[in-house]
Amino acid sequence: MSGAGHGAPLLEIRGLCVDYGQGAAAVHAVTDADLVLHRGEVLGLAGESGSGKSTLAMAATRLLRPPGVITDGGVRLYPEDGTVVDLLEAGYPALRVLRWSEVSLVLQSAMNALNPVLTVRAQLTDALAAHLPHMSRRQRNARAVELLEMVGINGDRLTSHPHELSGGMRQRVMIAMALALQPQVVIMDEPTTALDVVTQREILEELKDLRDRLGFSILFITHDLSLLIEIADSIAVMYAGRLVERAPATALFRAPRHPYSLGLLSSFPPLHGPRAPMTGIPGSPPDLRALPSGCVFHPRCRFAVGRCAADAPPLEAAGGGRLAACWRLHGDGPVPPELAAPEPDLTSRPPASRSTP
């Protein structure tokens, strides 16, 4: 996990706005999102349900279904051959070629994402047949076995149907499918949320190995910030459709700058150290149909000042290679000490007090 030194931008999202519905009744699910996924990077996208994190990923890959509408912004993909593809302008034939071979997707519920009446073989070879028509059936089968074994499943499982596999194996099949054409970008939307912790950890470890071996980049979407800090290089935090902070993972954990990031971090009880009362975040996430004025987080924010209710803060540089959208950081007054923890040394993580089992 290197905090810096990533390659060039691979997927660039600029000012993306997504609504559900149109006209006065439109719900603004994503507002003015800027996000860049670099080559070789694991970028975590954290947020609660309804924060727009899945919508953002679906819109950026043009997989958004009606009534979702992209109202503004741009998404660019930089494939390895040096071309630049504007994903929002691309027509369907171009998208068909890009999907799976450049950008693929792993969804949360593998039981719903896999077709229950088709074998694993049929589902694995489908994308191969569509994208690589020159492959013979035998070659496709061989590749399918190779893919299964790559994610730690015995090749004889090709003839299984999804219901014959455990939850962890189904999710592994999903990952194998996503990697079938060696895409550059793999978007994972809560890929391990429905799994038990041990299975989750096994899959994450495998994913790390695969990433090191195959060199793809991951946009990892989850609500579990404590997990993300472990596996992501950098993390973007979303709240009510807006990106509120983006920082290297360790920097976000040790020294969050946005009050929402701070609140989210203090919503996960630690596994070590003395037990202390924690508060989480008061109130509940806002209704997207009736968003608060100004900064959308201000009604739940303990640092809110007058200006927060009036104007929306921009996402601006907040030191240490990070961006944050909070008036208390780039306003006139002093920064609250809770939001001004010293930047951690990213080269060496301090050893945490931890009893080894």
Place this chain on the structure above:
Amino acid sequence: MTTPVLDAPEQAPPLLEARGLTKHFAVRGAAAAGGRRLRRRAAGPRPVVHAVDDVSLRLTPARVTAVVGESGSGKSTLARLLAGLVTPTAGELLLGGRPVRAGQRRRIGYAKTVQMVLQDPFASLNPVHDVHYHLSRPFRVHGLARAGADLDDKIAAVLERVALTPADAFWRKYPHELSGGQRQRVAIARALAVQPRVLLADEPVSMLDVSIRLGVLNLLGDLRDRERLAILYITHDIASARYLADTIVVMYAGQVVESGAAVQVTDSPAHPYTQLLLSAAPDPERTTPVTLRGRDAPPSAVAPPSGCRFRTRCPHAMAICAERVPPAFPAGAGHVSSCWLLGAGHEPPAAPGLKRAWPAVDGDRPDPPDLGEENR
């Protein structure tokens, strides 16, 4: 098959106690045939799912006991057994020291003392009824209040106990008008209405948004401290169990493998399964790469392994693990772990039911009949 369970010194007598509680579910239909459809039915005993096997547990006033385990470990079945919603195959349930017996009238009396909160407040509240209706039901069913001002006062009081104030702003609301956290608070209020002394909470926060989970956990903590409720907190999230609970009980494949003070169990886990769970749990403080010791999946609940059920995954498995079910060995003050690693120097008992060489402690249990072997 009752063993005397000694009191841990600092604990009050238990309000609700399970002794050797066991629940087996018959496997029916195609699953039972399991490819052996052609074989005659009489070929062997009917297969059963060993959902909960010989679990002893005690809930004491003003304490939160967390049950931690993966899905399929039997923790929800245990909650349903304790709530009296399913009848145990074997074992006893004692409420205030007296055995609980079946029967409809007793059932209502039992529900007055033992209440349950379910995982999904989106499903456990009826979308066509408002908060007032939901909260009036327990008062009416148990004959605690009549319609009118008395009922309204009681509903307001119970909403206040779960920090939904002002009450009259909430009671005409329908579930869809409430946030997830508010819904779960209504579900908790409904459970509190009859002034129970035991609250069984089955994954009460796992469906809630991350930022509001702690609020509900803190509410459970307050109820423990303020109202001296005995609370069972069932969860798959061992970090939240460490935060809220006084005692953690770890379940694996229907059995208790370790129990003890929450911080002690998480800081110095004695059972290899607990160690595995902790090493797999998300931990931002982790500085070393994860080593999972015990991959693979939990065993079949229909034909669990002989002896220790974790032995098929256990990195330390020994010969004895396959032969005998490990009893609960002491692993510290009030901390027990069912693992033969701790049994070094202890001779295994000559036969089940005989007096043991080691002290009986909370959570200790006799060797169960070899149900696993029967079904091989």
